[in-house]
Amino acid sequence: MTVGDLSSSTISSPELHVLAVDDSFVDRKVIERLLRISACKVTTVESGTRALQYLGLDGDDAPSALKDLKVNLIVTDYSMPGLTGYELLKKIKESSAFREIPVVIMSSENIQPRIDQCMTEGAEDFLLKPVKLADVKRLTELIIRNVEPEEEDKSKHSYPNRILQNNTDSSSSHDDVSSLDDDTPSSKRMKTRIHGS
Numbered sequence: 724m725t726v727g728d729l730s731s732s733t734i735s736s737p738e739l740h741v742l743a744v745d746d747s748f749v750d751r752k753v754i755e756r757l758l759r760i761s762a763c764k765v766t767t768v769e770s771g772t773r774a775l776q777y778l779g780l781d782g783d784d785a786p787s788a789l790k791d792l793k794v795n796l797i798v799t800d801y802s803m804p805g806l807t808g809y810e811l812l813k814k815i816k817e818s819s820a821f822r823e824i825p826v827v828i829m830s831s832e833n834i835q836p837r838i839d840q841c842m843t844e845g846a847e848d849f850l851l852k853p854v855k856l857a858d859v860k861r862l863t864e865l866i867i868r869n870v871e872p873e874e875e876d877k878s879k880h881s882y883p884n885r886i887l888q889n890n891t892d893s894s895s896s897h898d899d900v901s902s903l904d905d906d907t908p909s910s911k912r913m914k915t916r917i918h919g920s
Contacts, residue, residue, distance in 0.1 A: 739763045739866045744774045744799035744811065745829070750852065754798060754829075757859040763866075766794075771806030774799065780818055794824055795866045798850075801830035801837065809841060816845040825865055829854060 741763045745751045751767045758765045768774050774797070775781040797815065799808040806814075808828050816822050825847040830837065838849045847865060850858050 739795050739863060739870070740793055741765050741796045741798060741862075741866070742774060742777065742794045743767045744769075744771060744797065744803070744808070746770055746800060746803040750800065750829075754854055754859075757854060757856055758798075758862075760856065761859050761863045763863060771799065771803055771808065771811035774811055775806070775814060778815075778818075778821060780814060780821070794821075795870060796862060797824055797826045798862065799826065799828060801828050801841070802832075809837075809844070812841060812844050812846055827862060827865075 739762070741758050743751060743754045743758065743765055745754065745767070746769055748769075751769065755765045755767050766777065768777055772781070778794070797811075799811050801808040808830075812826050812828065815824065815826055822845075826845065827848045827850060828841045828846045829850045829852055831852040833851055841849055848862070
């Protein structure tokens, strides 16, 4: 199975590992390059089925070398032959082991019902292709916000991701986000305790 690049280059702590899923070789290379610029470790696979195999969700035993491999974020194309990105999202969110991993959907088509459907199923974000460096920086912020609360054992706050898309750190810490609607489905999966360091 061609499971992208598992090289162990030195990455700033915490190590951020992204699983990128796309049937287009060119799109996989673009997202991989952008994520590497943002100091992420990247594993690329060419289909939703391969992603499930990589995560050990295909029913077979996962290779022992991958059992303890932590994935911080899954980025997947929406339109793929076989298992679509939407179907992959649903399978991940149905898994007790992986449902907390943020999943971001990418698509070249800006179709609002499709976006709403993915967000309802638990996607953290929906990116329009071509993905840009600014999008990837937002994704790495998303990962850090999900990793930091685990490491620092702080109380977890749940806010919708859409509010955070343009939020950037300034010199002071931002601990309050006002007027947020916690009833959106993605709010259950966002941990957004933001603090300056």
